[in-house]
Amino acid sequence: MKTDQVISQFLLASSAAPVQQTKGAVHTTKNQAARKNTVHSAVLLPIVSVHDRAHLLFCKRSNILNSHPSQICFPGGKVEQQDANIINTALRETEEEIGLSITESQVLGTLPLLSTLTGYQITPVVAKVHQHAKWLGQSAEVQHTFVLPLKQLKAQKNWQTFNFIHKGESVSLEGFMTPHGLLWGATAKIVKQFIQLV
Numbered sequence: 001m002k003t004d005q006v007i008s009q010f011l012l013a014s015s016a017a018p019v020q021q022t023k024g025a026v027h028t029t030k031n032q033a034a035r036k037n038t039v040h041s042a043v044l045l046p047i048v049s050v051h052d053r054a055h056l057l058f059c060k061r062s063n064i065l066n067s068h069p070s071q072i073c074f075p076g077g078k079v080e081q082q083d084a085n086i087i088n089t090a091l092r093e094t095e096e097e098i099g100l101s102i103t104e105s106q107v108l109g110t111l112p113l114l115s116t117l118t119g120y121q122i123t124p125v126v127a128k129v130h131q132h133a134k135w136l137g138q139s140a141e142v143q144h145t146f147v148l149p150l151k152q153l154k155a156q157k158n159w160q161t162f163n164f165i166h167k168g169e170s171v172s173l174e175g176f177m178t179p180h181g182l183l184w185g186a187t188a189k190i191v192k193q194f195i196q197l198v
Contacts, residue, residue: 043076
């Protein structure tokens with residue numbers, strides 16, 4: 001899938017929230033999170049062009065972290081007091097984790113808020129990564145980074161359904177086996193949201 005086509009389709013999708021609607025949203029969502037005992041956070045869904053084909057950039061978390069060790073994810077984290085808005089959260093966390101700096105002019109929009117089984121409310125921020133941008137292969141929080149072709153992620157045959165028990169209830173989640181481990185959980189849901197738009 002050509003990168004420019006993917007970006008155009010995302011921008012044209014009616015469910016893609018305009019960037020300006022998220023300005024100042026941090027303070028509202030922080031109050032909501034406090035009432036519901038949830039943690040508001042943001043992740044960056046970075047679109048990387050490799051030979052003019054769209055890929056998504058992922059991280060594999062360090063295996064020494066207390067939270068979600070060794071899991072595949074997008075860069076991101078919790079809202080902090082200094083964040084001007086939810087987009088700033090995603091950009092700040094991305095730079096802290098993998099050294100990738102993206103200006104807001106490259107942010108394309110957001111996906112719908114996602115609530116997780118572990119009490120997080122995640123806002124996925126979609127962004128185009130500059131052609132010559134550089135990022136770290138690993139850091140204190142990230143074991144390594146890698147990209148996957150969007151074409152592979154869009155192919156339903158590459159996804160499997162996994163069943164497990166959570167708090168006594170049966171839960172089914174889709175997963176995608178990568179060369180670096182299983183892409184599943186909230187990150188898989190975010191990927192599925194995105195590929196439905198493009």
